[in-house]
Amino acid sequence: MSVTHAAPESVPERSEPADGPPLMDHAYDGIREYDNPLPGWWSLIFIVTIVFAVIYGVYFHVGHWAKTPDDKYQAQLADWTEKKTIRDQAEAARVDEAGLARNALDVKLVEHGAKVFAQKCVGCHKEDGRGEIGPNLTDRFQMHGATRMDIYRTIRGGVPSTAMIAWGDQLAADELLDVAAFVITLRGKNVPGKAPQGQAVGDFGP
Numbered sequence: 578m579s580v581t582h583a584a585p586e587s588v589p590e591r592s593e594p595a596d597g598p599p600l601m602d603h604a605y606d607g608i609r610e611y612d613n614p615l616p617g618w619w620s621l622i623f624i625v626t627i628v629f630a631v632i633y634g635v636y637f638h639v640g641h642w643a644k645t646p647d648d649k650y651q652a653q654l655a656d657w658t659e660k661k662t663i664r665d666q667a668e669a670a671r672v673d674e675a676g677l678a679r680n681a682l683d684v685k686l687v688e689h690g691a692k693v694f695a696q697k698c699v700g701c702h703k704e705d706g707r708g709e710i711g712p713n714l715t716d717r718f719q720m721h722g723a724t725r726m727d728i729y730r731t732i733r734g735g736v737p738s739t740a741m742i743a744w745g746d747q748l749a750a751d752e753l754l755d756v757a758a759f760v761i762t763l764r765g766k767n768v769p770g771k772a773p774q775g776q777a778v779g780d781f782g783p
């Protein structure tokens with residue numbers, strides 16, 4: 578049995594209306610298109626966006642009559658950096674090896690530090706400092722430096738790309754000092770736990 582296909586119907590030619598918009602030259606599958614102008618509201622929005630962009634560009638980027646979000650951010654950052662520098666300098670003048678050694682003998686400060694430790698640090702260093710995720714803080718080995726100041730600095734600044742974050746951003750200045758005092762008292766308790774890491778430092782290094 579043979580299938581016969583009907584011949585496609587021929588597309589009737591349309592003549593251009595005398596008064597409407599002209600027909601465009603192309604045709605797709607016989608579909609023709611009138612050359613209608615864009616709607617007025619559409620053109621208006623388009624022009625408004627161009628005008629807005631020019632005014633915006635001149636106002637913010639050429640004349641600098643107002644601050645861009647980036648300008649504001651840079652200003653805040655500069656302000657913050659300046660305050661941080663002042664705070665760091667003040668702190669550096671206050672915290673030193675001898676001061677930390679004294680703090681570690683002050684029962685009140687150490688007790689307060691133990692509370693901070695119980696709240697923030699036991700997850701990784703365990704309640705007695707024997708270590709788990711973090712190193713054992715009770716042996717005479719230290720990963721970062723050897724002195725009390727090194728302990729303070731590690732707690733304050735953390736160790737980048739490890740679980741040890743910068744606690745200076747989380748704790749108040751006295752919490753930071755006192756928890757360092759507490760950690761200093763742990764040295765030499767030798768609680769069995771995580772194997773020693775870092776270098777042997779005896780009591781406290783030079």
Ligand code: HEC
Nearest residue numbers: 697698701710711712719720721731732736739740741744
């Ligand atoms: C989320 C886990 C985690 C928490 C919470 C944490 N630490 Fe750590 N800590 C670590 C790790 C991991 C290291 C070792 C980093 C490395 O690999 O250098 C470390 C290192 C240290 C060191 C340096 C030890 C050395 O041998 O130099 C001290 C001191 C320390 N932590 C104290 C603290 C104190 C104090 C707190 C609470 C305020 C705390 N840590 C909270 C994971 C933690």
